[in-house]
Amino acid sequence: MPARLAFVKGIDVLISALGMLKHMRNDWVCWIVGDGEKREELVRQAAGLSLQEEVAFLGERRDIPALLLQSDIFVHSCIQDNQPFAVMEAQLAGLPACVSNAGGLPEMVEHGVTGLISPVRDSLTLAQHLNLLLANDEFRHALGRNAAQWAQEHWSMDLMISRLLGAYARAAASL
Template sequence: MLLLRSAIGVFGAEQMMLELVHALCKSPFEPIIGVIENRNKFCTELARTAALSGLRSQVFKCSRPFDPRTAYQIRKFIQETCIDLVHAHGYKANFYALMGTLYSKIPCMATCHPWTETDYSLKARAYSFMDRIWLRKMDAVVAVSDEVRQQLSTHNQKTKVDVIPNGIDVDRFNGLEKDFNLRRHLACSSSDLVIGAIGRLVPEKGHPFLIASAKAICEKYPHAKVLFVGDGPLRQQLERQVAELRLNSHVKFLGGRPDVPALLSVIDIFVLSSVSEGLPMVLLEAMAAAKPIVATAVGAIPKVISHHDSGLLVPPKDSQALTNAIEFFVKNQREAVRMASAARRMVLANYSSKHMAQKYLKHYEQLVS
């Protein structure tokens, strides 16, 4: 089986693929991760990450949008490797999956992740339109949340879309204790209040609203530190905002890092300030790490986080609401611990990679039977 993705790094969708492949390794299917190189950024980070994890991968060269030579490479690989199923992730992978299996009886399925919710450019709308056409030709279509399914159904009423929520390897977060050496390395003392945000520095993550909130938090709690883990096109803009608010001594940009469990261990409060989401992997990871969570009520987040039960939900684009929620946890430690424990129980019961893989296996078995 070939899982196909055009990737310039390892972010939410790529992490979901890795989790799925890990969970499928003991199944009858032999998963291979296919990475379509981005024509502008010849990045094979997904393939390297897979290799480090002992997973099989294959890189397909791509020198221009919808390169026929890429389709030929994929088709040849499918034939030579006796691939019996192609599982595509993303519009470009959807196209190449269909081209690679053209005139064959090999089934194709697609998993739809959110990707253009805050991008209203002509290019993004064109890709979205073409993707709707390609999805109609798939043998099965899965969305990572009800919200993504609703978006697809609005435009593709003839396409049956099932929902399979993302899942994580919860065992990676068992017995997680604070890493005080890492805290010191990050210039955070044991007494500092460490607020963490993990995710790409892109518009849909709403980081400017968290930075505005950090101004109020740091004025009231001078020992507060805010860590941004991740990289992206907005980094310079966000760094300028931090400088303008004179928060340089409080806010740190750590870039992309693979040690998410260790980083979560040093964080006191996890914040997700997104203005648009599906079902973010990092939210599930923070829940598994039993962190007090402040998150915006967008996408599938309200289905995962129950307000004042397993975390605090706030409206998107509302810095004051973020500030109030963060301060609630600072002032109410018992409530913070209670909600963090409830969040961990929730993810253990419903959002493990094993649960996710079992649901995908049912689709695979139906398609190849």
């Protein structure tokens, strides 16, 4: 999970979900990438749930795309977000996304097709979604393939440049 370690990102929700997931299975690790004012509080929360071995706080990193390519699942458990670049990066990397239904996320992730969507602040559903993806490689890989295809159709650099040039052309034509 690459994110600013702030309340609005809902990382506490993810950590709570991971505490539940630990009781379901023990074959996973979670990388939390980023820094922010909630870091110490989140580290304490993870320690309180005995997740020191499973949850790694990696701090600020400049190699997010490389980390995504080493990952199996992307999580964005935010409380409010519109169209996060992190979700686009994860989709381009071919990862299924577990996201909340906050803001514009349901427009970016189709439940059961490119990822799984849980209600905002619902740690139990998030834990169940993570367990489902970890337990079913075929389903996880299918969602990842679908996410990559969707990303190419919506987030590719060529498409974004084409849309930007189109917007400029429309603006210039209206002068």
